[in-house]
Amino acid sequence: MIDDLPPLRDVIQRHGLSARKSLGQNFLLDLNLTAKIARAAGDLTGADVLEVGPGPGGLTRGLLAAGARKVVAVEKDARCLPALAEIAAAYPGRLDVIEGDALEVDIAQHLTPPIKIAANLPYNVGTALLTRWLDPPQWPPFWDSLTLMFQREVAERIVAKPGSKAYGRLSILAEWRSEARIVMDLPPQAFTPPPKVRSAVVHLVARPEPLYPANPRILRDVVAQAFQQRRKMMRASLKRYPDIETALVTAGIDPKARAETVDLERFCALARVLDGKG
Ligand code: SAM
Numbered sequence: 001m002i003d004d005l006p007p008l009r010d011v012i013q014r015h016g017l018s019a020r021k022s023l024g025q026n027f028l029l030d031l032n033l034t035a036k037i038a039r040a041a042g043d044l045t046g047a048d049v050l051e052v053g054p055g056p057g058g059l060t061r062g063l064l065a066a067g068a069r070k071v072v073a074v075e076k077d078a079r080c081l082p083a084l085a086e087i088a089a090a091y092p093g094r095l096d097v098i099e100g101d102a103l104e105v106d107i108a109q110h111l112t113p114p115i116k117i118a119a120n121l122p123y124n125v126g127t128a129l130l131t132r133w134l135d136p137p138q139w140p141p142f143w144d145s146l147t148l149m150f151q152r153e154v155a156e157r158i159v160a161k162p163g164s165k166a167y168g169r170l171s172i173l174a175e176w177r178s179e180a181r182i183v184m185d186l187p188p189q190a191f192t193p194p195p196k197v198r199s200a201v202v203h204l205v206a207r208p209e210p211l212y213p214a215n216p217r218i219l220r221d222v223v224a225q226a227f228q229q230r231r232k233m234m235r236a237s238l239k240r241y242p243d244i245e246t247a248l249v250t251a252g253i254d255p256k257a258r259a260e261t262v263d264l265e266r267f268c269a270l271a272r273v274l275d276g277k278g
Pocket residue numbers: 023024025026027028029052053054055056057058059074075076077080100101102103119120121122123125
């Protein structure tokens with residue numbers, strides 16, 4: 001038992017929280033499991049935690065029981081608010097619930113550093129939020145670490161290395177600005193209702209500075225162009241850049257190389273060359 005609150009099955013029944021597919025609702029009802037995810041987020045004592053999509057509150061309870069100073073939870077489904085209010089009452093002053101769309105609410109203003117983000121994200125907004133958190137206007141970002149649930153396949157793309165099928169834009173962005181690893185694997189049966197695919201929790205720790213210098217906008221554009229057709233030669237996929245062949249050679253990249261074999265260090269070198277700083 002992590003707390004004295006009722007089991008999640010009772011909570012869901014009492015508040016009529018039938019899962020809605022349109023909101024990506026696959027709930028975690030095992031509090032031992034949510035406590036384990038909260039532990040994967042590291043030491044939460046003295047930290048504010050941003051949780052996206054608390055639903056009936058399984059992970060929220062895990063985060064509070066693990067000692068988070070405060071949890072700020074953003075939930076789009078108003079049906080979940082009464083269940084979350086019960087948790088807030090059991091942890092006075094430590095849970096703020098914001099009703100809204102995490103893609104629209106400016107959440108940082110509700111939190112005090114140090115800030116960690118932990119979420120069992122709706123699959124349909126997970127990648128959009130991750131990209132936004134990894135690519136904010138300023139670096140370092142407002143958060144220290146992200147502990148997030150993804151479809152296993154997306155988790156593999158985040159931690160992929162050059163030469164692997166999963167390697168791409170997400171892997172490059174994640175490695176550039178964070179240290180990312182898969183910390184937990186979950187079968188479909190861990191969720192109610194079970195999704196069709198396996199899931200995994202990824203833990204990302206923000207680097208104080210990106211791993212190699214590069215202009216974020218140029219790096220983003222080059223990587224996006226290069227991976228549009230990942231099996232094409234770099235000189236072909238980047239042909240809209242002037243004198244790209246020379247730029248590639250200056251950056252130490254074989255113009256005939258394919259994007260999927262080019263590592264982060266070389267992509268950053270190319271971004272610097274294209275920025276006139278090579
Ligand atoms: N965290 C809960 C758990 O682990 O059982 C629920 C996880 S469920 C996969 C995703 C949750 O995100 C749902 O409660 C859903 O209503 C909520 N949600 C979906 N889209 C959202 C959005 N754009 N902003 C905030 N919450 C959202």
